[in-house]
Amino acid sequence: MRDPQRTRELILDAAMAEFGAHGYAGARISAIAARAGVNVQLISYYFDGKEGLYRAISQQWQQRQGDLAPAGTPLPEQLRRYALEALRNPAGVRLLAWNGLEYAGSESPSRTGLFAETIDELRKLQESGRLPADLDPACLVIMLMAMTMAPTTLPHIIEGTCGVDPRSPEFLERFADQVAALAGHLGLGSAHASGTSAAAPPDEG
Template structure:
C-alpha cells in the first residue's frame, strides 16, 4: 500500500520531532558535553546521519532546542503582565518543561562563556526590569540585574534543589502541586516588592 503524498511530507517533521524529544532528554541527563549523537539517534529510533542531515550535527541540534524553548516561552511569558505573574509563569514552565530547565543548569555548570545571543537577551531583560522599576513595580534601591538572577534561581528551584523542596515542602519537586504552590508564593513575594 502506497502512502499519500501528504503523509510522506509529514514524515520528516515527525522524525525531527522525535529527534528533538530524544535530544532534550539526552542533553538534560548529560549536558552538552556528555550527550552523544549516537545515543540521541538510538533514543529517537533513527540513523544518526539524519541528525546531521536535519540539524547539521550536535551543535545545530542544540540550537534547534534553544529555538524550541523560545517558542514555548512566547506562549507563557506575557511581558505585559505584572512582574509577579511573569515570574510565576516561569516557575510553572520550569516544572512543565523540566528537561529544558536542566539544559540551562548544565550550561551554568559548564562555566563556559555564554553565547553572545544569550548575553544580549539577558541584557534586554535587565533593561526591561529597569523600566518596570521606573514604573514602580519594585523599589529603586534594588539592582535589576540582581533581581533577574534571583528570579531565574527561583524559577529553577524545583530542578536545582529537589532535595530542599522535598525537605521543606514535603512534595515532589516535579509535581504540578508543588509547581502551583511555589508559583503562587513567588508571585506574592514579587508583588510585595511594590510596597
C-alpha cells in the same frame, strides 16, 4: 517513507530529553537516535550533527519563551509560568541548569542585553518609588530566575525543608503561586517586559 517533519520533531524531542538528562557534554548522538527511533545518520542529515541540533533546541526555547510570556504579561504571572516549567517542561529546565554548570565563559553576542527590557522596567519602578532604590535591577532579575528554577536545582533542599516531593504537581503549582505572590509583594506587578525568563534559550556549550 518517513515524514521529514515528524522525523525532525522526534529527534528534537529526544535531544531535549538527552541534553536535559546529561548536559551538552554528556549527551550522545547515538542515545538521541535511539530515543527517537531513527538512524543516527539522520541527525547529521537534518541538523548537521550535535552542535546544529543544540542550536535548533535553542531556537525552540526562543519560541517557547514568547508563548509563555507574550508582551504585556505582568512579571509575577511570567514568573509563575516559568516556575511551572518544572512541571510542564522538566527536561528544558534541566537543560538550562546544565548549561550553567557547563558554562566556561563565552563571547557570544547573544548574551548582550539579554534582559535589558526587564531591567529597564525595574529601573522605571525604582524611579517611581515603587521599588526600593538599594536593589540592583540586574541582580534582582538573576535572583528571580534562580527562584523559579529552585525545584530543579535544589530539590533536596525542598524535600528536606518542606517535607514534600519537589517534583509533585501539587508542590510545583503551590510553589509557582508563591513565586508570583512574592513578586507582587515586591511591587513588580506592572513590570511586563518579555525579557525575563528562567526558560531562556541556553547558549551553546
